[in-house]
Amino acid sequence: MSIVPFLVLVIAVIADGGPGGNTVSVFDPTNVAEGGSVFKGLLFGILMFVGFELAAALGEETEHPRRSIPIAIVATILIIGVFYALTQYIGTIGSGGPDEVPFDFAAMGEYYVGRWLSVLIELAVILDILAVGIGFTAATSRGLFTLARDGLLPSRMAAVNRADVPTVATYTVGGLGLAVIVIGLLVYGTSATDGLPDVFNEFTVTSTIGAFVIAIVYVLLCVGGIRYFATRVVRPAAVVAGLIGLVTAAAGVGAQFIEGTAPVGDALWGRHLGLVVLALVAIWLVACVVSRPAAVDAAGDRAIVHHS
Numbered sequence: 001m002s003i004v005p006f007l008v009l010v011i012a013v014i015a016d017g018g019p020g021g022n023t024v025s026v027f028d029p030t031n032v033a034e035g036g037s038v039f040k041g042l043l044f045g046i047l048m049f050v051g052f053e054l055a056a057a058l059g060e061e062t063e064h065p066r067r068s069i070p071i072a073i074v075a076t077i078l079i080i081g082v083f084y085a086l087t088q089y090i091g092t093i094g095s096g097g098p099d100e101v102p103f104d105f106a107a108m109g110e111y112y113v114g115r116w117l118s119v120l121i122e123l124a125v126i127l128d129i130l131a132v133g134i135g136f137t138a139a140t141s142r143g144l145f146t147l148a149r150d151g152l153l154p155s156r157m158a159a160v161n162r163a164d165v166p167t168v169a170t171y172t173v174g175g176l177g178l179a180v181i182v183i184g185l186l187v188y189g190t191s192a193t194d195g196l197p198d199v200f201n202e203f204t205v206t207s208t209i210g211a212f213v214i215a216i217v218y219v220l221l222c223v224g225g226i227r228y229f230a231t232r233v234v235r236p237a238a239v240v241a242g243l244i245g246l247v248t249a250a251a252g253v254g255a256q257f258i259e260g261t262a263p264v265g266d267a268l269w270g271r272h273l274g275l276v277v278l279a280l281v282a283i284w285l286v287a288c289v290v291s292r293p294a295a296v297d298a299a300g301d302r303a304i305v306h307h308s
C-alpha cells in the first residue's frame with residue numbers, strides 16, 4: 001500500500017517528462033553531481049538495500065523454508081531494485097527546472113499531481129519507517145534467540161511465550177532502541193538549525209554505524225558463500241555472484257577510510273562507534289571459540305542446515 005502513492009508519482013512525472021524531458025542519461029554512471037562519485041555513494045546504496053535478508057530470520061517459523069525464504073529474498077531484491085530505479089529516475093528528471101522543484105517526493109507529488117498525493121506520500125513514509133522498525137525488531141530478536149539457544153548468549157534470551165515469540169530478546173531490542181533515542185535527545189536536545197532538528201544528527205551517526213557494520217557482515221557472508229559453493233555444493237554461478245558481492249561490499253567498507261569518501265562531521269562518530277561494535281563482537285567471538293568451541297560449531301551447522 002505504501003508503494004502505491006510513489007507509483008502514481010512515477011506515472012505522473014514520466015508522462016509529464018519533467019523540466020528536461022525523459023532521458024536515459026540518468027543511468028550513466030559518469031553523470032553525477034559536481035563533487036560526487038558513484039564510489040562515494042556506494043555505502044548509501046548498500047544501506048538502501050539493507051534488510052532484504054530479514055526473511056531468513058523467520059526460517060524456523062516458516063512451513064516450507066527451503067522454498068519460501070529464497071523466493072522472499074530474491075523477490076524483494078528484484079522488486080525493490082526496480083522501485084529504486086524508477087523513483088531515482090523520476091526524482092532526477094522531475095526536479096530542478098525554472099520552478100526549482102526540489103528532489104523531494106512529497107513536494108514533487110504536490111507539484112505534478114496535487115496536495116492529496118503529497119499527503120499520501122508522507123503517510124507512506126511514516127508507514128515505511130514503522131515497517132522497518134518491525135522488521136528490524138523481528139530479525140534482531142530472532143538472532144539473539146538463536147545465539148542464546150545455541151549457548152552463545154545467556155539462556156534467558158531464548159525464552160519464548162505461548163505463541164513461540166522470543167519475548168526477552170524482543171524486549172531487549174526494544175530497550176536498546178529506546179536507549180538510543182534517549183541518548184540522542186540528551187546529546188542533541190530538541191533545538192533546530194535551519195529548520196532541521198539537531199537530533200537528526202543521531203540518524204546520521206546510527207545510519208553510518210549500521211551501513212559500515214552491515215557492509216563488513218556482507219563481506220564475511222560473501223567469503224563464506226564463496227567457500228560453501230566452491231567446496232560443499234559446487235555452483236560456479238553462485239561463486240561468481242559471491243565475488244561480485246564481495247567486491248561491492250568491500251568497496252563500501254574501503255570508502256569509509258579514503259579521503260573524499262570517508263564520513264565527515266557527526267557521521268565520523270558513526271565510523272568510530274562502528275569500529276567499537278566490531279571490536280566487541282570480535283572479542284565475544286574469540287571468547288566463545290576458546291571457551292565453547294562445540295557450541296560455535298553447532299551454531300555454524302545450524303546456519304547451514306535448517307533444523308525443524
